[in-house]
Amino acid sequence: MNYFFQQLLNGFQLGSVYALISLGYTMIYGIIRLINFAHGDIFMLGAYFGFYAITRFKFNFFIAILFSMVLCMIINVLIEKIAYAPLRKKNVPRINLLITAIGVSFFLENFASLKIIFGPDYLPYPRPFKIITFDFLGLTLSSIQIIVFFITLVLLLILDYLIKRTKIGLAMRAVSYDKETALLMGINVDNIISLTFALGAALAGAGGVLYGICYPQIHPFMGIMPGLKAFVAAVLGGIGVISGAVLGSYIIGMIEVFTAAFISSTFRDAIAFAILIIVLLTRPQGLFGKEEGIKL
Amino acid sequence: MINLYIIKIFSYACCITISALGLNLIYGYTGLFSLGHAAFMGIGAYLSALLTKSFSSYGYLVYTGAIILSVISTFLISYLIAIPILKLKSDYLGIATLGFGIIVKVLLDNSDKVFPQMGGSRGMLTIPNFTNLPIVLLSLIAVILIMRNLIYSKFGRALLAIREDENAAYAMGIDVYKQKLLSFALGSAFAGFSGALYAHLYCFLHPSNFDFLRSIDLMLIIVLGGLGSMSGTIIASFLWVFILEGLRIILPQAILDWRLVIYPLLLILLMLLRPQGLFGNKELLWLKREYP
Numbered sequence: 001m002n003y004f005f006q007q008l009l010n011g012f013q014l015g016s017v018y019a020l021i022s023l024g025y026t027m028i029y030g031i032i033r034l035i036n037f038a039h040g041d042i043f044m045l046g047a048y049f050g051f052y053a054i055t056r057f058k059f060n061f062f063i064a065i066l067f068s069m070v071l072c073m074i075i076n077v078l079i080e081k082i083a084y085a086p087l088r089k090k091n092v093p094r095i096n097l098l099i100t101a102i103g104v105s106f107f108l109e110n111f112a113s114l115k116i117i118f119g120p121d122y123l124p125y126p127r128p129f130k131i132i133t134f135d136f137l138g139l140t141l142s143s144i145q146i147i148v149f150f151i152t153l154v155l156l157l158i159l160d161y162l163i164k165r166t167k168i169g170l171a172m173r174a175v176s177y178d179k180e181t182a183l184l185m186g187i188n189v190d191n192i193i194s195l196t197f198a199l200g201a202a203l204a205g206a207g208g209v210l211y212g213i214c215y216p217q218i219h220p221f222m223g224i225m226p227g228l229k230a231f232v233a234a235v236l237g238g239i240g241v242i243s244g245a246v247l248g249s250y251i252i253g254m255i256e257v258f259t260a261a262f263i264s265s266t267f268r269d270a271i272a273f274a275i276l277i278i279v280l281l282t283r284p285q286g287l288f289g290k291e292e293g294i295k296l
Numbered sequence: 297m298i299n300l301y302i303i304k305i306f307s308y309a310c311c312i313t314i315s316a317l318g319l320n321l322i323y324g325y326t327g328l329f330s331l332g333h334a335a336f337m338g339i340g341a342y343l344s345a346l347l348t349k350s351f352s353s354y355g356y357l358v359y360t361g362a363i364i365l366s367v368i369s370t371f372l373i374s375y376l377i378a379i380p381i382l383k384l385k386s387d388y389l390g391i392a393t394l395g396f397g398i399i400v401k402v403l404l405d406n407s408d409k410v411f412p413q414m415g416g417s418r419g420m421l422t423i424p425n426f427t428n429l430p431i432v433l434l435s436l437i438a439v440i441l442i443m444r445n446l447i448y449s450k451f452g453r454a455l456l457a458i459r460e461d462e463n464a465a466y467a468m469g470i471d472v473y474k475q476k477l478l479s480f481a482l483g484s485a486f487a488g489f490s491g492a493l494y495a496h497l498y499c500f501l502h503p504s505n506f507d508f509l510r511s512i513d514l515m516l517i518i519v520l521g522g523l524g525s526m527s528g529t530i531i532a533s534f535l536w537v538f539i540l541e542g543l544r545i546i547l548p549q550a551i552l553d554w555r556l557v558i559y560p561l562l563l564i565l566l567m568l569l570r571p572q573g574l575f576g577n578k579e580l581l582w583l584k585r586e587y588p
Contacts, residue, residue, distance in 0.1 A: 033387075086568055087567065087571070092571035093571070096519070096567050099516060099563065100563075100567045100568075103564040103567065104564065106560035106563070107561060110557045113553075114553050224509075228508075232391075266406055270399045270402035273395035273399055274395070276391070280384060281383065281392075284385075
């Protein structure tokens with residue numbers, strides 16, 4: 001029984017990281033209907049920025065997270081302005097946007113693995129603070145887990161405040177609801193889209209650093225699988241729904257940890273996707289999504 | 297030596313073309329967003345390799361049988377998969393097929409627990425080398441002919457109608473769901489065929505040859521060629537294989553690492569400059585046909 005609760009805690013840890021990534025997916029899909037395949041690579045960049053901030057520049061851990069968030073924001077906005085914005089202006093079919101996102105993803109992965117950038121090797125991630133373990137009701141809770149939960153919670157609260165209580169958040173919701181009408185209401189749609197990319201990247205950047213301290217090994221292709229899982233989580237929760245993405249992430253994290261603990265670690269991807277397919281077949285809009293009417 | 301290398305690459309390009317033509321039927325002509333095409337290639341490849349490896353003393357007899365069997369079984373498997381999955385639309389269909397591709401890859405990774413000769417994640421070795429240049433060329437020509445006749449048949453026109461407007465097609469008396477199922481299963485059968493050829497070309501299979509990144513590669517090819525254009529798909533497949541390999545030769549040793557950086561940049565640039573793909577939906581030479 002203790003083993004079970006211990007795994008529950010591990011599931012929460014993995015789910016928190018997924019939540020930070022999947023929020024970016026869900027917000028970007030919500031606003032321009034793009035499955036942003038490059039988002040997992042922003043997460044990878046975040047992990048690397050944190051790595052250099054801690055080892056090279058000797059930043060404090062929290063400053064390192066902020067540093068990586070800011071850099072990721074800048075890079076994602078640049079990507080949006082250079083690669084996606086011209087396509088959006090040309091009004092091309094959605095598949096072109098998707099292929100461009102895949103191109104950006106390949107570019108980031110392979111550019112990062114150049115020797116002059118990050119290099120193709122696996123790097124051990126530094127642990128910038130002492131690992132203390134607590135006994136909590138018979139469970140072992142480490143300082144890493146506490147920090148991950150704490151930072152995730154703070155970021156989620158900030159995001160929630162930003163989206164629900166500020167004017168910018170209102171504009172974001174308006175754009176995702178109806179772009180043309182939002183434009184008529186005097187909202188600068190281009191800026192709001194850039195802002196969404198920036199917000200998503202900031203969360204993914206923080207997620208990268210947290211992933212690094214939880215599972216301390218990074219390499220340029222590390223973003224593919226967590227990115228895909230986070231995307232699955234976003235779809236599971238109902239893509240475009242913020243709270244759905246968070247809950248979906250915790251569900252996926254739990255599924256993965258429990259499959260690894262009780263069945264076999266090689267099957268965890270298969271089971272996560274099998275559950276996704278079953279959910280999609282019974283509730284195509286995801287667990288917490290709203291049903292869309294049929295358009296004729 | 298260099299000749300042999302070029303022949304291998306050329307044969308590989310033919311295999312990729314066959315698979316891409318299958319995906320073009322599914323996505324280009326019918327509009328079913330599939331991101332799990334490489335999985336069907338993998339099923340065909342592993343199934344045929346398992347057969348030829350087990351009965352290798354029968355030579356080309358078992359090779360032919362294995363190819364036919366793997367085409368039929370990929371057709372049936374994809375048909376069965378499609379029955380529930382095709383209820384989903386657009387992006388969700390893509391996600392479900394992507395998930396299917398990943399499940400197949402995990403199963404292939406663990407295949408050695410049931411069939412030790414499949415090798416699981418260590419890869420399948422010592423597959424007899426039956427596929428050669430004449431065989432792939434003939435297969436490619438046969439596939440192009442079949443595909444051309446399919447597209448210009450009543451069935452093909454029904455698919456185009458479904459792609460353009462599902463509800464209108466339904467109103468015209470087309471059994472939309474059944475035609476979609478057939479299109480998906482036929483396209484996947486082409487992938488299975490190409491997989492079977494591929495397995496006996498390189499004599500080595502690994503689950504990562506058929507993971508979701510390969511499915512995405514196939515999607516790239518058909519979008520680059522122009523959706524719904526057979527000529528586009530064929531030319532884009534060859535260009536894709538030869539440019540990726542050619543960069544290996546052209547680039548000096550010092551910047552060889554840049555090969556995979558240049559390729560996505562070309563991709564992004566092409567999407568920006570020619571969003572409709574190289575050919576749009578136009579056809580070349582005898583692939584062209586006016587509707588009556």
